[in-house]
Amino acid sequence: MEAAAPAIRTFSPSSSSSPSAGSRPSRLLAGAASRRPRALTAPPRPRAVASSRAPLVVSSPPPSAASGTPSPAHAKVDRSGRFCSPRAARELALMISYAACLEGTDVVRLFDRRISARREPGFVFDKASLLSYNHMSFGGGPLEVGTEEEAEKLTSQNEKDSANEAEVLSAPPKLVYNNFVLRLSRELLVAVASGWDKHVEIIDKIIPQTWKDEPVARILELCILHIAMAEMTSKGTPHKVVINEAVDLAKRFCDGGAPRVINGCLRTFVKDHVTIADASQPAESKA
CATH class of the missing domain: 1.20.58 (Methane Monooxygenase Hydroxylase; Chain G, domain 1)
Known part of the structure; x- marks a missing residue:
């Protein structure tokens, strides 16, 4: 059953330490019109679509992850096995900002709540998924392939990449990001709010x-x-x-x-x- 479109609010630009920080929604844009938002808990990633039309030629290379060998240059993890790059901090800030706009809550308060949230009983996070995560993997246009087998292989790889990204982006931040990333992301969100x-x-x-x-x-x-x-x-x-x-x-x-x-x-x-x-x-x- 399709849910009714929620009222659109954004987080209050006032300081998160203010008692009334979430009491009034601010504008997303001046004169914003009401439309249905994308119902997502994390920003979406456009995926390549495999095509099997004849004649079939590979018009662009498949994602690098298709080889099954993650690229250390893209992993950006430290000795603790957590993301440590500014790119990761910006991604985290984007996810929190997006969620705050959908929830109509203060962005810094939401960040602090996510950071301090307790893990659900029995939750297990496989840190190997971080090595397969690629901050530089961009969506693109449809890929033309030569056979149905190649199309199925590419589609399967895309599904695995999407599942891996969903696991990483939905995991508790402290398991995914080191202290540098968490600190930088919070500083960015404080600046966004102010x-x-x-x-x-x-x-x-x-x-x-x-x-x-x-x-x-x-x-x-x-x-x-x-x-x-x-x-x-x-x-x-x-x-x-x-x-x-x-x-x-x-x-x-x-x-x-x-x-x-x-x-x-x-x-x-x-x-x-x-x-x-x-x-x-x-x-x-x-x-």
């Missing part, structure tokens, strides 16, 4: 009209913009790095032309809102 209202106004001016008409269907994309803007203005990360990371997140978890749009929006943000502030800082420091 700059939410200001960035909402900017985002409403720079995104395409189609995104304004369907903001709920674009929660993931809007969360990526908020995280990137917050990192630029609060962490001092080079703009090119932040933009590249945001585009990669869009390639991984969004679909269609989202990566291109996010790239354009963030470049506009840097040009019109960040560079001016950066240029004024040296003058202020000399004064």
Whole structure:
């Protein structure tokens, strides 16, 4: 039975330490229209679709994981067997932001609640799944293959990859991410919350009209913009790095032309809102 579309709220931009932090929902966008959100507990990943039309030619290579050998360069795990890269911190921040928007709760409170949550009795997490997880695996267009056997093999591999990702993304964060990642992710979310209202106004001016008409269907994309803007203005990360990371997140978890749009929006943000502030800082420091 299909559930009724929930009321759309986002987390309050006020500090998570405030008693009324979750008392009032803030806007996802100015003048947001109500649409059904994607009912997901974690951001989706577009999967390649195998085609068996004749004549059949492989138009692009299958995912690297199809070889069965995980790439250490992509694993990014430390000696404790947990993710340790900034990319993992941004992914975690995106998942928490997305869930907070769907739940209408404060993003930092939700993060803290997820971190401190107790494991269910009998829960077992296989850390080997982290080695098979690839932060740089992007969805793409359909793949044409030569035989039905190749199509079935590719489909089976995609299903295994999706199941592995679901296990990793739904596991308790402390089992998946080391302290550096958890700390960085929380810092990003604090910055997102503190700059939410200001960035909402900017985002409403720079995104395409189609995104304004369907903001709920674009929660993931809007969360990526908020995280990137917050990192630029609060962490001092080079703009090119932040933009590249945001585009990669869009390639991984969004679909269609989202990566291109996010790239354009963030470049506009840097040009019109960040560079001016950066240029004024040296003058202020000399004064």
